[in-house]
Amino acid sequence: MDMADNIIVKVENLSKGFDGFPVLDDVSLSVNKGENLVVFGKSGTGKSVLLKCIIGLMKPEEGRVFVHGADVLNIPLKELNEIRKNIGFLFQGAALYDSMSVRQNLEFPLKRHFNYSQKEIDSKIHRALEVVSLTEAVDKMPSELSGGMKKRIGLARSIITEPQLMLYDEPTTGLDPITSKEISELIINLQNQFRMTSIVVTHDLMCAKIIADRAIFLKEGKVAYEGSIDSLTGSKDKFLINFFSYDLVKES
Amino acid sequence: MNLPRIIFKGKLTGTEKLYNFFATLSGLTIFTMEFFKYVFTPPFEIAEIKKHMNELGVKTFPIVSITGLIIGLVITMQSQPTMQRFGATDFLPAMVSISVIRELGPVITALIFAGRVSSGIGAELGSMRVTEQIDAMEVSAINPFKYLVVTRVIATTLILPILTIYVIMIAIFGGYIAVIITENMNFAYYQSSVINAVQFGDLIPGITKTFVFGFIVGIVGAYKGYTADGGTEGVGKASTTSVVLSSLLILIFDTILVKVTLWIWPTI
Numbered sequence: 001m002d003m004a005d006n007i008i009v010k011v012e013n014l015s016k017g018f019d020g021f022p023v024l025d026d027v028s029l030s031v032n033k034g035e036n037l038v039v040f041g042k043s044g045t046g047k048s049v050l051l052k053c054i055i056g057l058m059k060p061e062e063g064r065v066f067v068h069g070a071d072v073l074n075i076p077l078k079e080l081n082e083i084r085k086n087i088g089f090l091f092q093g094a095a096l097y098d099s100m101s102v103r104q105n106l107e108f109p110l111k112r113h114f115n116y117s118q119k120e121i122d123s124k125i126h127r128a129l130e131v132v133s134l135t136e137a138v139d140k141m142p143s144e145l146s147g148g149m150k151k152r153i154g155l156a157r158s159i160i161t162e163p164q165l166m167l168y169d170e171p172t173t174g175l176d177p178i179t180s181k182e183i184s185e186l187i188i189n190l191q192n193q194f195r196m197t198s199i200v201v202t203h204d205l206m207c208a209k210i211i212a213d214r215a216i217f218l219k220e221g222k223v224a225y226e227g228s229i230d231s232l233t234g235s236k237d238k239f240l241i242n243f244f245s246y247d248l249v250k251e252s
Numbered sequence: 253m254n255l256p257r258i259i260f261k262g263k264l265t266g267t268e269k270l271y272n273f274f275a276t277l278s279g280l281t282i283f284t285m286e287f288f289k290y291v292f293t294p295p296f297e298i299a300e301i302k303k304h305m306n307e308l309g310v311k312t313f314p315i316v317s318i319t320g321l322i323i324g325l326v327i328t329m330q331s332q333p334t335m336q337r338f339g340a341t342d343f344l345p346a347m348v349s350i351s352v353i354r355e356l357g358p359v360i361t362a363l364i365f366a367g368r369v370s371s372g373i374g375a376e377l378g379s380m381r382v383t384e385q386i387d388a389m390e391v392s393a394i395n396p397f398k399y400l401v402v403t404r405v406i407a408t409t410l411i412l413p414i415l416t417i418y419v420i421m422i423a424i425f426g427g428y429i430a431v432i433i434t435e436n437m438n439f440a441y442y443q444s445s446v447i448n449a450v451q452f453g454d455l456i457p458g459i460t461k462t463f464v465f466g467f468i469v470g471i472v473g474a475y476k477g478y479t480a481d482g483g484t485e486g487v488g489k490a491s492t493t494s495v496v497l498s499s500l501l502i503l504i505f506d507t508i509l510v511k512v513t514l515w516i517w518p519t520i
Contacts, residue, residue: 055391081393095388098379109392 006033007066008165008197009054014063015221016049023049024060025221036191036198038208038229041218042243047201048092050218051167054199055087056080067165085113088163088196092170094154096142102129103138106157113161128156131193132186148179152186159190166190168200172207184210205233205244217243253286253397255279260482260489276497283475287405290398300403301410308369308404309411313418319364320419323356324348324426332434341435345442346449348427353450353458357420359506362465365412366498370473373404374494377477378487386478401478405470412466413459420458457513464509465502472498 009031016024023046031037041047052058054065056072065072067083075083096105106125110116116124129135132152142150151171158166171187172180184207191198191211200211208215209229217225217232217240225232225240233244256275259268328348335341377400380386389396428442473494480490 052387057387057390084391084393087391089388089391091384091388093383095384097385097388098383099376109394112392112394 007031008033008035008068009199010066011050011054012064012066014050014053014060014065016046016053016058016060022221024053024218027063027218027221027223029216029223029226031197031199033197034191034195036188036200036211036213038212038215039199039201039218040203040208040215040232040243042203045218046221047218048169051089051169051199051201055084055089055167085161086163086165088158088161088166090151090154090158090166090168090171092173094142094150096145096150096153096157098142100142101138102134102140102142102145102153105142105153106160109157109161124160128160129153131159131190132156148175148183151175151179151183155183155186155190159194159196162194164196166196166198168198168202170202170204171200172202172204177206180204180207181210183207187211203243205229253282255282255479258479258481260486279479280472280475283401283478284471286397287402287471290395290402291406293398295398297399297403300399301406304404304407305411308372308407309415312365312368312411312415315368316361316364316415316419317422319360320357320422321426321429323352323360323419324423324428325430327351327356327423328427328430329434332430342445344431344435345424345427345437345445349424349446349450350454352420352423352427353454355458355506355510357423358416358458358462358465359502361416361419362412362462362469362502363499365408365415365466366469366472366502367495369408370469370494370498371491373408373470373473374476374480375487375491377401377474378480378490379477381478381480382483382487397478401471401474404474405467408470408473409463409466412469413462416459416462453517457509457517461506461509461513464505468501468505469498472501 007030011027011029014024014027015022023044027046027050029037039047039050049058053060054067054072056065059073064074067087070079070083072080072083097108100108103125106128107121110121110124125138126135129138132155134149134152134156137145137149137153142153145153155171168187172183175183187198187200188211190196198211200208202208212229215227215229215232216223219225219239225235225237232240235241256279258272258275258279264272328344331347332341332344335344335347377386380400386396386400389399424446428439431437431442476490476494476497480486482489
């Protein structure tokens with residue numbers, strides 16, 4: 001396998017703004033197969049926008065995004081959807097379909113994209129719920145679930161199609177430290193189990209420490225720092241010291 | 253689909269309001285064109301259409317039943333003294349049935365339907381938009397426009413004519429109740445008066461325009477919800493403006509369709 005085959009996501013010179021205000025400014029990065037990349041940054045620095053550009057939900061003003069070698073911003077919707085079938089996306093608020101039960105949420109992508117029998121679908125649902133330890137919630141409605149449970153079900157829905165690439169948008173935000181740790185451990189277990197490649201947007205240092213193989217830090221729309229978690233947290237840079245000191249206090 | 257962006261903020265200037273008016277108009281036109289692009293392409297989501305026909309239509313029957321009955325009662329009670337002055341109370345069944353079939357039944361049912369259904373669609377899709385459920389559908393490689401919008405618009409377009417026919421029947425029955433209270437008229441006479449007065453030409457334009465009204469209710473609610481922005485406040489706005497815009501469009505299109513009807517069938 002050559003170097004190019006090993007790169008799952010490649011972002012080149014991405015720029016995106018809203019109402020004339022630049023959010024992402026000439027961002028470039030790449031993620032290798034099986035790697036967990038954590039994207040740090042203060043709120044409003046374009047972390048979620050970056051994920052949405054990668055999956056083609058937002059069109060940037062400039063730049064290109066390649067997923068599995070395909071230029072996702074310049075291909076027809078049909079081809080983009082084929083690529084999307086191989087990508088899981090965990091939204092910040094889980095984005096479970098309110099009008100559907102947990103079972104219906106999970107079987108929705110399976111029924112639409114695959115020709116599985118109902119027995120196979122049921123077994124996949126059971127397995128996905130087992131992974132997130134929520135088999136008992138299968139017939140509940142999203143309104144009956146707590147924030148942490150919603151995140152887990154969202155995660156189960158994202159992994160049920162066994163995607164090769166997972167995008168996580170602040171997977172632990174709004175959760176208590178214990179549930180945050182559980183979700184982070186769940187993510188790393190999934191990565192090991194299904195050999196997924198992941199991009200995780202977060203500002204939760206504990207989550208990043210569990211998950212990250214490598215991290216980048218977005219500041220004023222640019223990739224300001226890149227390296228291992230230890231190199232970022234141990235940096236002498238005043239901005240990074242300030243940013244991580246809050247998280248370290250939280251952790252302690 | 254590139255829709256013009258609506259400006260969402262607390263206080264809008266005159267220019268911004270004017271911009272939003274034209275942005276809504278052009279956005280709704282693009283949205284309607286997108287509907288026709290997808291409506292004839294598979295998958296046709298029959299199960300979803302049936303579900304929405306039940307949710308949006310069948311559950312509207314109680315409210316339109318009451319409305320229909322009251323329309324019939326009130327028109328008859330209001331007209332009876334005047335008709336009596338001219339000794340024309342025998343014409344009450346004909347007057348009630350023709351006014352209900354041609355105009356009041358279709359328009360009032362559509363307005364009630366807009367109040368219940370357009371706001372519901374606006375709020376539901378708006379809530380799905382701001383909680384990223386529509387994005388979640390899109391990243392799952394499912395076309396949310398086809399699944400959420402096309403199915404609802406087809407359901408509202410098909411169910412409103414059925415509701416209208418039902419309301420017309422209830423209103424005529426309401427007219428009969430009012431007549432037996434004030435006049436010495438039996439049901440057989442009332443029924444035969446209605447049948448003699450109503451022609452096929454009265455029914456067709458009245459019912460045909462309800463397909464247009466049903467389409468307006470669905471497409472406006474879906475457009476407002478699908479393009480909602482600005483959190484829960486945006487959902488509220490989507491719901492309110494869906495009712496206002498769809499009611500306004502129903503009345504505008506009613507005027508146009510009456511003119512068209514009179515042009516096609518000048519004798520009506």
